[in-house]
Amino acid sequence: MKNLNDEELMILVSNGNLDMMSVLFDRYHIKIFNFLFKMTRDKEVSQDITQEVFYKAIKYRASYKKGKFSSWIYTIARNIFTDYYQRQKNKDERFDTIEYKIEQKEPDQMDIKETNEELKRALNQLSNVDRELVIMNRYQGIKYQEIAEITGSTAGAVKTKVHRAIHKLKDHYLQNI
Known part of the structure; x- marks a missing residue:
């Protein structure tokens, strides 16, 4: 099953084979986490949102329209981040300054x-x-x-x-x- 592409796996998931989501999770959770971490610069928040992304991917699997899976999963991540940001903004706890860490080869x-x-x-x-x-x-x-x-x-x-x-x-x- 690991030889299937992302879209084929997601079709299986959308048809009820939830075990296939673990393969997609293995392929995408680090990418999604890194994207969110670059946006939030908060490890715990990024982990929480990443978990929520895959929860919603399973919950709303029927909405998958056989398009590019990576676009679909990043859209979910982006929407959840936007919701999170809006909630934080409403609490007046804004991301005014976000730290970005760029790895150095020679410190x-x-x-x-x-x-x-x-x-x-x-x-x-x-x-x-x-x-x-x-x-x-x-x-x-x-x-x-x-x-x-x-x-x-x-x-x-x-x-x-x-x-x-x-x-x-x-x-x-x-x-x-």
């Missing part, structure tokens, strides 16, 4: 560390929408077409938005140095 290189700190600050200055696009495209490596499916947009519009977000990131970065 003794001060220039790299300073550059990473400046990049973190610049990324924090972006709007949530722009930050989300940059994270999905540049950090997660998700293609424009898939981001378009996730966000309910077109690939051309996403490409333009990512391009603009990168320019904003560059402008913020250059202002900080």
Whole structure:
């Protein structure tokens, strides 16, 4: 069964074979967690939301329309994150500053560390929408077409938005140095 692609597995899940969700979970839980962790910078919140993503994937398995599974699961993750963010915003506990950790190959290189700190600050200055696009495209490596499916947009519009977000990131970065 592990030789089946994501879409075939999800069709089996949507038809009631819930055991196949474990294969999809193994394939996607780290990707979903990393996406959420880049958005929240809170390990526990990211773990909780990741768990909720897969719970909702099982609960709403009948809504799967045989499209690209990764787009469907990222859409669920994005929606749950948005709901979480709105609840936090309503409590006046906002994500004003989010820490981004970029791994260093050699920790003794001060220039790299300073550059990473400046990049973190610049990324924090972006709007949530722009930050989300940059994270999905540049950090997660998700293609424009898939981001378009996730966000309910077109690939051309996403490409333009990512391009603009990168320019904003560059402008913020250059202002900080």
